[in-house]
Amino acid sequence: MKRTYIILLLxxxxxxxxxxxxxxANWYFGVNAGLNFNSGxxxxxxxxxxATNEGCGTISDASGNLLFYTDGISVWDKNHxxxxxxxxxxxxxxxxxxxxxxxxxxxxxxxxxxTTDSSAGDNGFKYSIVxxxxxxxxxxxxxxNEELLTPSxxxxxxxxxxxxxxxxxxxxxxxxxxxxxxxxxxxxxxVNPVITEIxxxxxxxxxxxFDQNIANTIGYLKVSPDGSRxxxxxxxxxxxxxxxxxxxxxxxxxxxxxxINGVFxxxxxxxxxxxxxxxxxxxxxxxxxxxxxxxxxxPGSRLFQFDLTQNNANDxxxxxxxxxxxxxxxxxxxxxxxxxxxxCNSEKTALDVIENPNEQGIGCSYQIGAIDLGGRLVKLGLxxxxxxLFNPTFNINNSCLGNATNFxxxxxxxxxxxxxxxxxxxxxxxxxxTHLYDxxxxxxxxxxxxxxxxxxxxxxxxxxxxxxxxxxxxxxxxCQPQNESGLTTFNLQTKVGEVLGPQDSSTFSVLFFNSExxxxxxxxxxxxxxxxxxxxxxxARIQNNFNSSCYDITSFNLxxxxxxxxxxxxxxxxxxxxxxxxxxxxxFDGYEWSTGDSTTSIEINEAGTYTVEVFQNHQTTPxxxxxxxxxxxxxxxxxxxxxxxxxxxxxxxxxxTVSVEGSGDYxxxxxxxxxxxxxxFSNLGYGDFIVYVxxxxxxxxxxxxxxxxxxxxxxxxNSDNSNPYWTIKLPPDEPNFxxxxxxxxxxxxxxxxxxxxxxxxxxxxxxxxxxxxWFLLKRENTSETxxxxxxxxx
Numbered sequence: 001m002k003r004t005y006i007i008l009l010l011x012x013x014x015x016x017x018x019x020x021x022x023x024x025a026n027w028y029f030g031v032n033a034g035l036n037f038n039s040g041x042x043x044x045x046x047x048x049x050x051a052t053n054e055g056c057g058t059i060s061d062a063s064g065n066l067l068f069y070t071d072g073i074s075v076w077d078k079n080h081x082x083x084x085x086x087x088x089x090x091x092x093x094x095x096x097x098x099x100x101x102x103x104x105x106x107x108x109x110x111x112x113x114x115t116t117d118s119s120a121g122d123n124g125f126k127y128s129i130v131x132x133x134x135x136x137x138x139x140x141x142x143x144x145n146e147e148l149l150t151p152s153x154x155x156x157x158x159x160x161x162x163x164x165x166x167x168x169x170x171x172x173x174x175x176x177x178x179x180x181x182x183x184x185x186x187x188x189x190x191v192n193p194v195i196t197e198i199x200x201x202x203x204x205x206x207x208x209x210f211d212q213n214i215a216n217t218i219g220y221l222k223v224s225p226d227g228s229r230x231x232x233x234x235x236x237x238x239x240x241x242x243x244x245x246x247x248x249x250x251x252x253x254x255x256x257x258x259x260i261n262g263v264f265x266x267x268x269x270x271x272x273x274x275x276x277x278x279x280x281x282x283x284x285x286x287x288x289x290x291x292x293x294x295x296x297x298x299p300g301s302r303l304f305q306f307d308l309t310q311n312n313a314n315d316x317x318x319x320x321x322x323x324x325x326x327x328x329x330x331x332x333x334x335x336x337x338x339x340x341x342x343x344c345n346s347e348k349t350a351l352d353v354i355e356n357p358n359e360q361g362i363g364c365s366y367q368i369g370a371i372d373l374g375g376r377l378v379k380l381g382l383x384x385x386x387x388x389l390f391n392p393t394f395n396i397n398n399s400c401l402g403n404a405t406n407f408x409x410x411x412x413x414x415x416x417x418x419x420x421x422x423x424x425x426x427x428x429x430x431x432x433x434t435h436l437y438d439x440x441x442x443x444x445x446x447x448x449x450x451x452x453x454x455x456x457x458x459x460x461x462x463x464x465x466x467x468x469x470x471x472x473x474x475x476x477x478x479c480q481p482q483n484e485s486g487l488t489t490f491n492l493q494t495k496v497g498e499v500l501g502p503q504d505s506s507t508f509s510v511l512f513f514n515s516e517x518x519x520x521x522x523x524x525x526x527x528x529x530x531x532x533x534x535x536x537x538x539x540a541r542i543q544n545n546f547n548s549s550c551y552d553i554t555s556f557n558l559x560x561x562x563x564x565x566x567x568x569x570x571x572x573x574x575x576x577x578x579x580x581x582x583x584x585x586x587x588f589d590g591y592e593w594s595t596g597d598s599t600t601s602i603e604i605n606e607a608g609t610y611t612v613e614v615f616q617n618h619q620t621t622p623x624x625x626x627x628x629x630x631x632x633x634x635x636x637x638x639x640x641x642x643x644x645x646x647x648x649x650x651x652x653x654x655x656x657t658v659s660v661e662g663s664g665d666y667x668x669x670x671x672x673x674x675x676x677x678x679x680x681f682s683n684l685g686y687g688d689f690i691v692y693v694x695x696x697x698x699x700x701x702x703x704x705x706x707x708x709x710x711x712x713x714x715x716x717x718n719s720d721n722s723n724p725y726w727t728i729k730l731p732p733d734e735p736n737f738x739x740x741x742x743x744x745x746x747x748x749x750x751x752x753x754x755x756x757x758x759x760x761x762x763x764x765x766x767x768x769x770x771x772x773x774w775f776l777l778k779r780e781n782t783s784e785t786x787x788x789x790x791x792x793x794x
Contacts, residue, residue: 022064023103024337024385029056033376035351037337038064044374049080054332054381055091055098055154059111067132068139069383072098072115075130077138083130085141090123091115096154096218096274100384105165106186106549109133116154120174120203120217124150127189148191149173149180153202155221155232160388162227162250163463163547164399167386172221172232175203179230179245181252186548187522194252199243200259202234213239215269220332223247223387224282229308230254231285233273240264240272242287244308258313260306263320265291274380277333277341278387279357283309284364286341286354288330301330303343307360323366331380337389342371348378394447394458400467400550401440407447408432421446423462440466465547468508470554471501473540477559477618479626482568487531488560492538499540499554506545513539519553535559563626564588564614569633573665575699576638579605582612584630590615607636637664639700640693649709650786654684656691656706664695672703686710687729707731711775714791717761726790727758728777736780744772761792770794
């Protein structure tokens, strides 16, 4: 599948017959001024809504139909209405070149609008995008004010790349010597420019200093129509000049600076070189300068012609021709599709014109007020265009090997005789021939066109690029990862070699896309580490590194394979001295334990961390196995040891606290039936208890008797054998104690001991009456004395 989008436009001038570039056929500038060049001569257009002191931009289609125009802030459609979103662009009507409009290579509907702020303002150099499919075909702004550079000067120009497809958009930085060339490709703008540090500083060397050279932002920047040279005018007094450079339209690099100094007005920051323009053949340069320092001189301006066939600044200056010197305020210069250069004469209602700009000297015929604007007012600026539109060249479509290459004259002239030499020994006399080259390479193509006794011969090198073949690619299988993201990552780099096959990776590159439409357009490339949730088709585009329009597309599937769906972590316990079986889920194709076993289960006898990788085979070629890693955390558990039991006794509500040691997880009970995690028992009475401690993992139970000390609050010695005695139960290992019992008057009635451990409610054989009685307990083992009282009831 091969699709090529290359448009190189023809401009031929035979006397008054024109092979024209329609993109530059309409101009809007000044105060509602406009021109239409579709008839071959400029005709005033009175419909323009634009009012600007300097910068502006206009674009038409290849047939010369107006599309839209801008002052760098607003965008008007072909019906002269502001686009719905065509407001708030961050250019400036007082910026020398506030806007230039560029088509996206390979597209007839997408256009980039590049804007510059004035006076090195914060808005700098930006771009916006217009989509002509919107607003019922009238277009609208979809992307607005994307920053490329800040701050910047007020300069911008554009030219075709050497490949005939891409464009260079060129500007100059502020407070430095940097020219920045941004490349616009079918994929969009490359925001990383080619930077050439060359020529003089615009502004101060110190960008943080208060800038006395702010006027250096002013002045035009132009590329010659053939893309080989650049001219830059720097306004602003003593350091004002014009600099000329060679330009490499393949690399975007400037070189060989020539500075024209000491020629232009320099009395103040309100003086200096302003407008520049190349002749169509690129041999002559036209420059306007201005002096508007009213405190020193009468206002005035001039128009110069310089011969660029000279090799150094002195010779260029020596051949200069002064075409105008007077009080009119001349401004911008712009080459038109009729081969003439138009000159702004500010505050006038007509444009000046240089009739024969390729002629050296006064034979170029500078005419003041030559083009009437129907009462509309000229200011300082004219709309800039892609300078390549004004370069005599021919149009080719399809420069990829294996595709028929189409040659054409965009606008033909009746009865014109045309002859083509395609550079490989083949010729044609068709006005728009088709030719199929046998091999890639550079061919010198010559076309001769003649009509009415006049002729022009154009010679251009045409590059035929090798067309790649997208080799078949096997489907890509990847196991679902064992993580929580839900995404599976495919390393698409591993497929590059399959797409390339034996083709040279230095000539061809491979990109990946998630749809065929994106692959064809070259938009939205995928990351080489591409993560997805579900299986999908991926499209691989192999393209020529030197002409991305030579490409082929193939596709392959990304399949996500399931891994075993199992419980991925378990925590178990093993009793001291026992064994434990670890079981992985059954029904899968393989098992690899950290112990080296390959069975579904293993037997262990010690605690630790164990893993098993469980495999599931898939019916792929070759077979792919996906796995899930399961982790067993095995904790040691042992029979408990009771290290201490503390009692809080002699209270109305007593408690028992049990302290243990061991490697298990334990629970506690006082009846062997109901267990609790807490090791404290509260709200207890007194008496004998049994403490149970059980390992939760089944590693055994241990018990211990506990006595909680206390005394009864009453007793009833009524000869019914129900609660007939009063005593205090003490531990059996405590033989030496005394309990003295007193009546309410303090009379001792009896002394209890190990030999006489209880009282039956009598004194000297006599029954004591119902009353409260007092006791005093003396414990020899603990040196403790406890007192209290109780009731005898009859």
